[in-house]
Amino acid sequence: SQQGEEDPQALSIQEGENATMNCSYKTSINNLQWYRQNSGRGLVHLILIRSNEREKHSGRLRVTLDTSKKSSSLLITASRAADTASYFCATSRARSNDYKLSFGAGTTVTVRA
Amino acid sequence: KAGVTQTPRYLIKTRGQQVTLSCSPISGHRSVSWYQQTPGQGLQFLFEYFSETQRNKGNFPGRFSGRQFSNSRSEMNVSTLELGDSALYLCASSSIVGNTGELFFGEGSRLTVL
Numbered sequence: 001s002q003q004g005e006e007d008p009q010a011l012s013i014q015e016g017e018n019a020t021m022n023c024s025y026k027t028s029i030n031n032l033q034w035y036r037q038n039s040g041r042g043l044v045h046l047i048l049i050r051s052n053e054r055e056k057h058s059g060r061l062r063v064t065l066d067t068s069k070k071s072s073s074l075l076i077t078a079s080r081a082a083d084t085a086s087y088f089c090a091t092s093r094a095r096s097n098d099y100k101l102s103f104g105a106g107t108t109v110t111v112r113a
Numbered sequence: 114k115a116g117v118t119q120t121p122r123y124l125i126k127t128r129g130q131q132v133t134l135s136c137s138p139i140s141g142h143r144s145v146s147w148y149q150q151t152p153g154q155g156l157q158f159l160f161e162y163f164s165e166t167q168r169n170k171g172n173f174p175g176r177f178s179g180r181q182f183s184n185s186r187s188e189m190n191v192s193t194l195e196l197g198d199s200a201l202y203l204c205a206s207s208s209i210v211g212n213t214g215e216l217f218f219g220e221g222s223r224l225t226v227l
Contacts, residue, residue, distance in 0.1 A: 030213055042117070042203060042218035088156065092213045100146070100169055101212045103156035 004032075004089045004104030012110045019076040021107040023089030024069075030092040032065055032072050033101070037086045046074075046087075051094065079111045115140065117206050117219035125225045131192040134222045138185050138206030144168075145187040146212055147179060150201040150221070159202075162187055163210040191224075199226045 004025045013019050023032070031050045035043040049056045049065045049072065056063045062075040076083055086108045090101040118137040126132050138145050147159040158171040162181035179189040185206075191198055201223050205216035 033215070035216075035218075040201070040221075040223070042220045043205075043216070045215045045217070048215060092211075100158040100161065100171065101216065102158070103148075105155045 004091050004102060006087070006089060006104040006107040008107060009105070010108045010110070012112065013079055014112050015079060015081060017079055019079050019083070019109050019111075021074050021087055021109070023072045023074070023104055025072075025089075025091045025102075025104075026070065027091075028094040029067070030094045032063075033090045033092075034061075034063060034072075034074050035088045035090060035103075037088065037106070039085075043088065076109075079109075081111050081113050083109060084111045085109060117204055117217050119202075119204050119219035119222050121222060122220065123223050123225075125227060126194050127227050128194055128196060130194050131190060132194060132224060133188055133190045134202055134204075134224075136187045136189075136204030136206075136219060138187070138204075139217055142206035142208050142217070143185050144207040144210050144212075145181055145185065146205045146207070146216065147187070147189050148203045148205065149173075150203060151199070156203070158212075159189065161210070161212060168210060169212075194226045196226050199224060 007022045033048045034046040037043045060077045065072045086106040088106045090103045144163045146161040160170045161168045165181045176192045181187045201221045203221045205218045
């Protein structure tokens with residue numbers, strides 16, 4: 001079963017608007033990562049936030065992490081057509097020999113020109 | 114620095130056949146992981162290899178196997194193909210074992226089973 005679940009499943013916004021997507025997970029984590037995937041391509045790493053961090057920025061991206069609620073959000077500011085993609089959160093479980101990333105189902109973002 | 118290279122990019126097989134997919138990681142990366150991506154199941158972990166040893170395995174049948182060579186290149190094999198094996202197979206490399214850090218993904222091998 002998937003550890004992370006993204007919300008919403010799909011998002012359509014106008015160029016220049018902000019896009020926010022959320023990720024919820026079930027177990028304690030070491031860190032949480034966000035990846036982007038353009039249609040049918042490989043995944044590209046966007047940002048990693050550790051369990052002891054609450055917020056992280058990278059360019060137009062802002063990620064928050066609330067370990068008490070087991071949730072994270074990804075904000076893309078001033079969206080561009082090139083941001084059209086699927087976005088996945090992935091978690092690494094804490095205190096576990098389960099060495100893998102568990103991916104959510106993803107949020108498909110469409111940025112309209 | 115060259116990225117992760119997967120070959121072949123596309124392939125079509127028929128039920129009952131077997132397939133071998135190849136992955137060359139980023140130079141210096143010793144961890145190679147494989148993921149299967151399908152519309153219905155999403156991204157599912159297959160296995161991770163580090164220094165030629167399988168470190169972890171996902172919940173896939175024994176028809177799915179892999180190996181890693183001394184130069185860190187990895188192959189995965191699927192035997193007795195089923196229609197449900199149609200998927201995008203993604204390889205990812207990392208400098209850290211255990212998938213706890215950033216993964217660098219290849220473009221994937223899209224397998225269609227007829």
